[in-house]
Amino acid sequence: MWKATKAVVMMSYVDLEWERQVGSITQHMTVFLYEDDMYVRVTCSTAVKEEEYRFWRSFCMQDVRRRHLRDDEALERLFNEVFFNGKDC
Numbered sequence: 001m002w003k004a005t006k007a008v009v010m011m012s013y014v015d016l017e018w019e020r021q022v023g024s025i026t027q028h029m030t031v032f033l034y035e036d037d038m039y040v041r042v043t044c045s046t047a048v049k050e051e052e053y054r055f056w057r058s059f060c061m062q063d064v065r066r067r068h069l070r071d072d073e074a075l076e077r078l079f080n081e082v083f084f085n086g087k088d089c
Contacts, residue, residue, distance in 0.1 A: 001072055002018040003018060005017045012034065013033060013035075015030070015032050015033075024047055025044050025046050026045040027042065027044050027079065028043045029082070042082045
């Protein structure tokens with residue numbers, strides 16, 4: 001289950017963060033919206049810190065329509081889209 005860890009809403013941007021525990025891995029997702037751009041970063045924290053770089057993905061979503069992140073299923077879909085199909089910005 002995803003847990004919101006940060007929410008900053010300003011006039012010019014929105015910065016939201018979630019995390020969840022999956023076994024011994026903590027997954028993090030940050031969604032940053034600024035005017036017309038949407039940027040998503042996902043990372044995973046593991047017990048083996050030297051290998052964490054393998055689990056970092058960033059994705060600029062200029063060509064992807066915005067969506068509502070209302071529940072765990074929507075967050076899961078976004079996380080999977082970025083983690084498995086994301087292109088570094």
